[in-house]
Amino acid sequence: MVAERRVRLLILPGDGIGIEVMQEVRRIVEWFRDVRSLPLDLHERPFGMASWQRYGSLIPDETWHEIEWADAILFGAVGSIDQQTAQIPAEERKRGGLLRLRKSLDVFANLRPIRPFPPLLDMSSLKSEVIEAVDLVFVRELTAGVYFGEPRGVERLADGRRRGVNTHVYHSDEIERVARVAFELARRRRDQDRPGVVHSVDKANVMEAGRLWRETVQSLHDREFADVPLHHMLADNCAMQLVRRPAQFDVVLTDNLFGDLLSDCGAMIVGSLGMLASASLSGVDATGRRRALYEPIHGSAPDIAGRGIANPLAAILSFALCLRETVGASRDADLLEGAVTAALAKGARTADIAMGHDSLTTSAMTDAVLQELDRAADV
Ligand code: NAD
Ligand code: IPM
Ligand code: MN
Secondary structure (H helix, E strand, O other), X not given: OOOOOOEEEEEEEXXXXXXXXXXXXXXXXXXXXXXXXXXXXXXXXXXXHHHHHHHOOOOOHHHHHHXXXXXXXXEEEOOOOHHHHHOOOHHHHHHOXXXXXXXXXXXXXXXXXXXXXXXXXXXXXXOHHHHOOOOEEEEEEOOOHHHOOOOOEEEEOOOOOEEEEOOOOOOHHHHHHHHHHHHHHHHHHHHOOOOOOEEEEEOOXXXXXXXXXXXXXXXXXXXXXXXXXXXXXXXXXXXXXXXXXXXXXXXXXXXXXXXXXXXXXXXXXXXXXXXXXXXXXXXXXXXXXXXXXXXXXXXXXXXXXXXXXXXXXXXXXXXHHHHHHHHOOHHHHHHHHHHHHHHHXXXXXXXXXXXXOOOOOHHHHHHHHHHHHHHHHHO
């Protein structure tokens, strides 16, 4: 159901191609607000290097206020070239990065859908018959694990060597809440004629935290989700199975680090990192509010930044997830995903997916999607 009150959206473009693709997302959001009359309020704040250069802070108080105001954040990407980042004190980098943002919103469940677009089947490095039936979602734990574990740091030892330390740590409640999201998603998908199976990925053979992961997922399953088929899979095998027979997967539950690696691997099923969207969701608080951060899986792509050739579709498709998950406008989400598919079917391509077609600029690709939206809205 479409939200009755206005939905507050905050764009944080970030760095590099984050800025370029989020300009295009703004046009798409405005189309849904103006043509489809969705109750959307849209704000924007600089993030990353642009914020540092303007305010001397990566996340100044005004930005935190806007983050607090927003129902959903539409995020571009962060990551600057090393000489620029080196100007920013390490403490400020820790305080103002993407990881801090994810943690403070408590968006622990990161959904990364992987579904090939038929016009792009040949873009994959895998054979069409291996990927055409793929329809899977990674549920990646996003606010714990080795990304956040303490102790961490680099120290100088008495013997002169340096030692770098990170800690892979999970608590049972952190595992259980993300596993619950995966099981609930599998049930919903089964109702939509998909198999509704969960593969839980760990390294229980080597890591104690992996053993706890497996035991906790199994125990939640036995108590509350016995109807959902559950398979445990070791992470190295999962990487191999993803390229061998990806269609065997439906919902893939992973920790923070394995989910990062495996989902980039999934990009090759779709054909380009520039096509992969994600939604990061918190639990529902006492007031009924669920925080959400929508971000493409790709980064700031310094190798192509500033040239106007980045693929905006990952960011645009992330807004489709926002329409579905935060705005409650699933028909509009379908409309947007349909417009992307239709534009691709007519041959609209950015350079990363050009494959012999002429390639469009970032904004011309968005024009092609808007044209399909206009066409669909006229019908
Ligand atoms: P990347 O995702 O930025 O780029 C990997 C490759 O994919 C590059 O060749 C790039 O040109 C291509 N690519 C990515 N997105 C594309 C798009 N939309 N259209 C066309 N081509 C695209 O990863 P990287 O090069 O490993 O990292 C660059 C920086 O981005 C680093 O600082 C990294 O930390 C950061 N990063 C940020 C995020 C994020 O903000 N969520 C995600 C990943 C990486
Ligand atoms: C991602 C990115 C981030 C991650 C980086 C930029 C911190 O690679 O969202 O996939 O590792 O989570
Ligand atoms: Mn990543």
